[in-house]
Amino acid sequence: MSFLFILAPLILLSALGAAALARPVHAALMLALSLAFVAVLYIALGADFIGLVQFLVYIGAVAILIVFGLLLTRPADEAAEAARSLRTQLFGLFCALPVAIVLLNVVASSPELDRAATAPQNLSVAAMGISLFTTHAAAVLAVGVMLTAVLVGAAMMIRDTDPEDLP
């Protein structure tokens, strides 16, 4: 368990950095770093597949989406938001509190907590896939339909309205 004592402070520090740093790009990069550390934690715990998928999705897609959004929406003038007022900080804390309570509650009441301490279950990717597409098939289908709807919606929004734009 020694790696936990190395990784947990790193995760916490980078997450705090994401919340505290003034420039949005720095904050986004700290968030990416924190998510990368979480991926390393998964791998250290023996959940290789989840760790790699975490890396692929959160560094390769979510972090990229955030920084790309920042690039597209914000002009270069970021100095104006460098100073964060006490009011915004308090408001942020107020918003974060319910989330923290829910998360703590879920973790504390989880029945997995005892089992994880006893024996780490080494699940192969094939076994994971079989359970995903048999016992949890309904959930997978629901997520698939939802994501397809999102994709189609996004495609509709960016569709060319100007016929001159065609190649």
Added chain:
Amino acid sequence: MSPASAPTFLETLPLLPQRLIGDALRSLGIPEAFAAAAETAVAAIIVFSLFAGMFALLSLIERKVLARVQNRPGPNRVGPCGILQPVADGIKMLTKEDVVPVSADRLLHFLAPVLIVIPSILALGVLPYGREWVPVPATLGLLFFFAVGAMTELSIFLAGWASGSKFPLLGAMRAIAQMVSYELPLILSATAVVMLSGTLSLPEIVEKQGGWTLGFLPAWNLFTPWGLVAGSIFFIAGIAEANRCPFDLPEGESEIVAGHMTEYSGFKYALFFMGEYLGLFALSSLGITLFLGGWQAPLPGLGFVPSYVWFFLKLAVVIFLFLWIRATFPRVRMDQLMRFAWMFLIPVALLNLPSAAVWHYAGGGLMGWLACGPFLVLPYLALTIHFNRKLAQSTRTYRFAE
């Protein structure tokens, strides 16, 4: 040649240094964990120095090949036939002044070129170069390859943003848009191979491509209908992922100076090039592993040649294809690039997945070809006819270049 027979000496030659060091450490009474770590480190050093050397060589060969295509001699001043040109380039890069713009974010500006090399080196670690020669045998090798590849985009963004200048930022935006778009067909085409191999482990994927159809044709994935389509998509998307011509918009010299590398000089600039070429090697090696049978010999009866020789011969052929394409094709436009990925490559790659399933249930062979063909040919025809008709209807206007 039976697979159970002991590997020959030549076959295990690349593993010799790591075994010697591992045995030496064990005989000294060093704990097993440290000895194993040292073995892996030696394996990593061998692979890295090999590909770094190939990068130096390729920088010369690329200029020579381009020169040959353009009917000029190319670099021929340093050493016989210009063979010492990479050394001269290295000395030049090392001794150049390292310029950091005033408006740059100093830490991130430094970090970007370092971060861009790391994923390529990591990705090279899981590839099977020979029957015995796999630096890090990972059961989730393919997933690892794509997961570390995700870091490249972030480091290109870092380079573009931290330079604090217009052209790098524009170049980085182009690069990210392009890489995100082309990563989809790349992964989707690799997925077809995973479906039929039933494993994410790269050495096993190569093992599955052993054997011969009709007695002489190797059973590589490329020689199946879904493999042909997936391999072609992988190759095209790979060119785009590696930012090579004709998809080298992120660093289009005539448009945005050098894209995200504009504000870099000296060795940091060289690191960008190194990251790009190592990425090219890694992607080509993955393509060979997935579709061209990895280290498998191309004809029966050639099994006596060490398997890694075949791998690197195939790599040379694929790299030459990249150079040839660079010398031949003009650069595409940004909107053409995006439209090609989203409207053609991704639909075809998606349709390729059910065709792979059909191939599996048809049991391969002639039945498989007949069953798979319509799945791939009809959508291809429909898409191209549709786009050609659209192209014919639209009148071309030049809004920005009057």
